[in-house]
Amino acid sequence: MSTDGTSTGTSTSTSRRSLFKAALAGTAAALTGCERSTAFFGQQMGQSIPTTLTPTQSAEIDPDFHLLSRAGYGPWPGELAEVKKTGRDAWLEEQLHPERIDDSAANLRAEWFESLYMDAGNAWEFRKEVLRDELTRHAVLRAVYSKRQLFEAMVEFWGDHLNIDLEKTDCIYLRPSDDRDVIRAHALGKFRDLILASAKSPAMLTYLDGRDNKVTKKSPVPNENYARELMELHTMGVNGGYTQKDIYEAARCLSGWTVDLKMRMADALNPFKAQRGTTYFKKEWHDNDTKDVLGHAIAAGGGEKDLERVVDIVCAHPSTAKYISQKLCRRFISHEPPQSAVDKVAAEFTRTSGDIKSTLRVLFQSEEFANARGQLLKRPFRFIVSSLRAMAADVESSYVGRRDDPAGQAAQAIQSKPPRIALVSYLHPLGQPLFRHPTPDGYPDEETPWLGTLLWRWNFAFALGGGFVPDVKTQGPPLRKALGIRKDSTDKDKAAVLFAHCIGRKPAEAELTALQSVEDEADLLALILASPAFQRC
Amino acid sequence: MSSFTRRALLSKLAVAAAPAVEDAGRHTLIVVFLRGGADTMNLVVPYADDSYYKARPTIAIKAPTGDADKSRAVRLDDRYAFHPALRPLHEKFSEGRLAIVQAVGTDNTTGSHFECQDQMEHGDSMAASAAGGGWLGRYLRTRANTKLGPLSAVALGTALPESLRGAPVASVMQSLEEIAIRTPSGKPDAAAAVLAAMYGADVTMLGTQGRETLDLFKRVSALQEGGYKPANDAKYPKDSFGNGMREIARLIKAHVGLEVACIDVGGWDTHFFQGTTDSFQAERARVLAEGLAAFDADLKDQRGSFTVMVTTEFGRRIYENASLGTDHGRGFALMTLSNRIQGGRILGKWPCVVENESPAGPGGMQIQHDYRSVFAEVLRGSLGLDAAAASAVFPKCEFGKVGLVA
Numbered sequence: 001m002s003t004d005g006t007s008t009g010t011s012t013s014t015s016r017r018s019l020f021k022a023a024l025a026g027t028a029a030a031l032t033g034c035e036r037s038t039a040f041f042g043q044q045m046g047q048s049i050p051t052t053l054t055p056t057q058s059a060e061i062d063p064d065f066h067l068l069s070r071a072g073y074g075p076w077p078g079e080l081a082e083v084k085k086t087g088r089d090a091w092l093e094e095q096l097h098p099e100r101i102d103d104s105a106a107n108l109r110a111e112w113f114e115s116l117y118m119d120a121g122n123a124w125e126f127r128k129e130v131l132r133d134e135l136t137r138h139a140v141l142r143a144v145y146s147k148r149q150l151f152e153a154m155v156e157f158w159g160d161h162l163n164i165d166l167e168k169t170d171c172i173y174l175r176p177s178d179d180r181d182v183i184r185a186h187a188l189g190k191f192r193d194l195i196l197a198s199a200k201s202p203a204m205l206t207y208l209d210g211r212d213n214k215v216t217k218k219s220p221v222p223n224e225n226y227a228r229e230l231m232e233l234h235t236m237g238v239n240g241g242y243t244q245k246d247i248y249e250a251a252r253c254l255s256g257w258t259v260d261l262k263m264r265m266a267d268a269l270n271p272f273k274a275q276r277g278t279t280y281f282k283k284e285w286h287d288n289d290t291k292d293v294l295g296h297a298i299a300a301g302g303g304e305k306d307l308e309r310v311v312d313i314v315c316a317h318p319s320t321a322k323y324i325s326q327k328l329c330r331r332f333i334s335h336e337p338p339q340s341a342v343d344k345v346a347a348e349f350t351r352t353s354g355d356i357k358s359t360l361r362v363l364f365q366s367e368e369f370a371n372a373r374g375q376l377l378k379r380p381f382r383f384i385v386s387s388l389r390a391m392a393a394d395v396e397s398s399y400v401g402r403r404d405d406p407a408g409q410a411a412q413a414i415q416s417k418p419p420r421i422a423l424v425s426y427l428h429p430l431g432q433p434l435f436r437h438p439t440p441d442g443y444p445d446e447e448t449p450w451l452g453t454l455l456w457r458w459n460f461a462f463a464l465g466g467g468f469v470p471d472v473k474t475q476g477p478p479l480r481k482a483l484g485i486r487k488d489s490t491d492k493d494k495a496a497v498l499f500a501h502c503i504g505r506k507p508a509e510a511e512l513t514a515l516q517s518v519e520d521e522a523d524l525l526a527l528i529l530a531s532p533a534f535q536r537c
Numbered sequence: 538m539s540s541f542t543r544r545a546l547l548s549k550l551a552v553a554a555a556p557a558v559e560d561a562g563r564h565t566l567i568v569v570f571l572r573g574g575a576d577t578m579n580l581v582v583p584y585a586d587d588s589y590y591k592a593r594p595t596i597a598i599k600a601p602t603g604d605a606d607k608s609r610a611v612r613l614d615d616r617y618a619f620h621p622a623l624r625p626l627h628e629k630f631s632e633g634r635l636a637i638v639q640a641v642g643t644d645n646t647t648g649s650h651f652e653c654q655d656q657m658e659h660g661d662s663m664a665a666s667a668a669g670g671g672w673l674g675r676y677l678r679t680r681a682n683t684k685l686g687p688l689s690a691v692a693l694g695t696a697l698p699e700s701l702r703g704a705p706v707a708s709v710m711q712s713l714e715e716i717a718i719r720t721p722s723g724k725p726d727a728a729a730a731v732l733a734a735m736y737g738a739d740v741t742m743l744g745t746q747g748r749e750t751l752d753l754f755k756r757v758s759a760l761q762e763g764g765y766k767p768a769n770d771a772k773y774p775k776d777s778f779g780n781g782m783r784e785i786a787r788l789i790k791a792h793v794g795l796e797v798a799c800i801d802v803g804g805w806d807t808h809f810f811q812g813t814t815d816s817f818q819a820e821r822a823r824v825l826a827e828g829l830a831a832f833d834a835d836l837k838d839q840r841g842s843f844t845v846m847v848t849t850e851f852g853r854r855i856y857e858n859a860s861l862g863t864d865h866g867r868g869f870a871l872m873t874l875s876n877r878i879q880g881g882r883i884l885g886k887w888p889c890v891v892e893n894e895s896p897a898g899p900g901g902m903q904i905q906h907d908y909r910s911v912f913a914e915v916l917r918g919s920l921g922l923d924a925a926a927a928s929a930v931f932p933k934c935e936f937g938k939v940g941l942v943a
Contacts, residue, residue, distance in 0.1 A: 165669070167699075167702070168667055169667075209666055225666060377743065416719055416723040416725070417719055417721065417723055418719045418720070418721065419715075419719070428697060428709070429707075429708055429709065431705070431706065431707075436702070437703070438669040438670025438671075438674065438702055438703035439669040439670065439703070440669075447742060447743075448705075448742075449705050451742060451743065451746045452685050452686055452687050452689070452705060452706035452746070453687060453706060454687070454743075454746055454747055454750045455687045455716070455750050455753070455754075456687070456708075458718065458732070458750075459719070462718070462719055462720050462721060462728075465720075465721055466720070466721025466722075467721070468721070508738075510734065510735070510738040511735055511738070513734070514730075514731045514734035514735050514738075515731060515735075517727070517730075517731065518727065518728075518731060519722075520720075520721065520722035520724065522720075522721035522722060523720045523721055523722045523724065523727070523728060526720060526721060526728075527720075527728060527731050527732065527735075530732060531732075531735050532735055532736055532739040532741075532743050532744060532747060533735075535743060536743070
């Protein structure tokens with residue numbers, strides 16, 4: 001059994017399932033006990049709060065804090081000091097090689113989500129609610145607890161870039177294995193390998209109708225949906241220089257690749273031979289004539305090799321370097337990144353033939369990145385995860401079945417305290433329920449789509465600050481102790497030190513004046529998380 | 538902080554805050570979804586057709602006689618009459634504010650509740666590939682260049698309906714009381730003051746949005762004080778539909794920028810003992826009619842500000858089955874209540890025209906209007922959807938003329 005989230009080993013998944021079924025013979029109480037020990041071991045493995053924390057005294061966001069906020073999901077208490085010790089470049093280098101980072105604590109928590117370790121074919125054994133639930137919670141837990149922070153940030157980035165909406169037809173059954181075998185397998189690898197894996201992914205073939213792309217005597221016209229998005233969204237960009245003819249020719253090249261969706265008795269009897277949910281090439285659906293994609297002649301008779309040819313052609317196109325670099329800079333530098341940064345990043349992408357590590361190294365070491373502190377509006381997922389990390393929150397992975405509970409919310413509506421709503425339920429009103437963006441362009445990297453939901457951000461901050469989010473334990477007292485807050489500290493000192501801890505800079509005069517009036521410490525922490533400063537990074 | 542100082546503080550915030558979402562002339566579309574495939578043939582009864590009575594020897598609704606006999610249908614015109622439980626809506630029809638379209642439906646012939654609801658909420662056709670997200674979500678995205686606030690789209694209930702998926706902003710709530718600042722210590726006013734100071738000092742769009750959100754809290758909180766008293770003695774039934782319609786009325790009156798509201802009435806899957814003027818369907822019809830009537834009475838002075846559209850996923854067979862119910866059919870009658878719709882009319886094909894060819898079997902009402910054409914006209918009448926936007930909301934739809942709007 002693999003405990004490594006980046007590995008793809010599917011051959012062991014069925015044995016894992018048998019094991020799990022055996023374990024189910026145990027009681028619910030046993031599982032709860034198991035979960036408690038996960039949190040305990042998590043703390044043993046460095047997920048606790050150091051005895052002393054020294055927030056920055058700078059009026060500008062600390063550059064180390066900035067890197068941790070952008071290349072990851074914000075510092076876990078103590079992480080800032082670690083970067084200060086090793087240096088930003090060393091931290092970045094370590095993050096670019098996630099396999100060198102021991103991530104046992106996060107892996108231990110992720111072990112809970114058994115549907116994510118399954119072959120696609122076995123995913124049909126799960127109810128849709130469970131699949132949706134586990135995929136979402138897994139993403140949250142990895143982002144909060146993984147020490148491979150840049151890796152997780154890139155998983156989110158590619159997840160948007162190669163968006164698959166869970167709610168379309170069979171995608172919900174196929175997305176978990178896509179997350180593992182496409183996104184996580186190649187998040188920091190070669191761009192071309194990522195796109196190739198995605199092109200053959202059962203989830204992508206389903207989401208963008210590739211599995212129905214057949215060229216036969218009866219239906220001689222290919223389904224262009226995937227070919228179009230491959231060029232428009234995945235590689236070259238909408239004005240990348242391809243024509244309608246190129247899309248058509250590419251679609252012909254891709255015809256014949258499909259997904260086996262048949263339910264077979266043999267699969268049920270022998271899961272080791274399960275075929276359902278696997279991609280295969282059906283040669284009678286393939287257009288085997290000559291084609292011309294972006295000026296590259298493709299000889300007749302290429303068969304299944306045509307797909308790889310198309311992927312190679314579009315990935316190597318100069319527009320692709322520009323388009324991907326533009327997107328990376330928009331995600332990690334600013335919503336409107338300086339052209340100089342995009343050019344630099346694109347040059348490295350081209351030089352290394354799409355080596356994601358090298359490209360990111362240039363991006364995060366650029367002057368433009370360093371100068372863009374506090375300019376990005378955190379998307380909801382980043383907002384929630386960075387809040388949890390700032391507070392060293394202990395999040396349980398096991399609250400399966402406790403789904404959205406707006407009914408409970410309503411029951412408590414007249415009370416003055418925040419209602420108890422499960423953690424991932426906040427992602428929905430905030431507009432980013434994960435894996436559910438309805439169009440193939442992914443959740444947007446802009447400000448306007450996210451600005452209408454401040455109400456729910458504040459509600460989350462209040463609930464988290466007060467410890468009202470079920471299954472999330474915040475660590476107020478040890479955090480305050482580590483920050484040197486004592487009973488006799490002045491309100492002004494408390495406000496200043498907590499603000500600097502969460503935001504990475506000292507509060508400005510207006511911010512300090514507003515916050516020092518807050519007497520209750522839980523309110524204070526919540527209001528810092530609700531502040532405009534914390535909405536940005 | 539006492540409630541007096543709380544008000545004082547909130548009025549101070551109001552002065553500080555920029556005006557919230559532009560609300561002048563704002564119109565709200567309320568989509569009521571009858572889940573389970575409503576037998577609209579017993580709601581809008583084709584009493585002039587003998588074949589209706591032949592097909593339904595037990596469960597047909599008796600033709601109107603003109604008096605208030607509760608066992609008889611309520612006359613709408615020479616051909617149609619309302620189920621007696623829909624009597625509260627009769628006046629709206631006579632006033633020319635309620636329109637009915639017969640023979641509406643999807644091209645989905647599976648007879649699956651799930652598939653048909655899904656297709657309808659996504660605004661899709663079986664023939665074309667999925668457009669992505671919900672139809673109301675897409676509508677709101679066509680509006681994305683104009684400002685949407687946190688309460689521009691609201692679903693009353695416990696889950697976001699698929700129709701709103703992909704909306705830039707959509708909230709789910711059961712009650713307006715959920716719109717509140719609730720801090721760990723239970724001191725919301727102090728928290729609001731801190732937020733006002735911090736967002737007030739932020740000169741970016743984020744700061745503006747923060748101030749507008751605080752203004753929203755203020756206006757909603759004014760509504761929350763002392764509970765809600767509907768106008769014109771409107772009496773909302775004490776069921777989830779009545780409660781939901783009451784909350785929608787409050788949101789409209791609060792001028793929070795509500796454009797789209799979604800609400801469900803379930804329980805229309807009447808395979809068994811459907812009943813006539815009592816029993817299951819009659820009870821559902823009463824819930825629907827009383828809730829709508831109370832809402833219309835409550836907003837009597839703002840009748841230009843809303844449009845209600847009542848839809849279901851499919852209608853039922855014309856023939857009653859052996860257990861005195863009706864099985865899944867095809868076409869259904871859609872109702873809409875609005876000052877912006879040409880009401881007082883029943884549009885569309887005579888319902889007893891049966892679709893024999895359909896895999897759904899004999900007895901389903903033949904469909905005349907693709908539901909998307911009807912939805913698009915309702916959007917045009919209510920929220921002023923133009924032709925270009927209609928194609929964005931329902932891509933690849935060849936819109937037919939329905940006649941709800943001029």
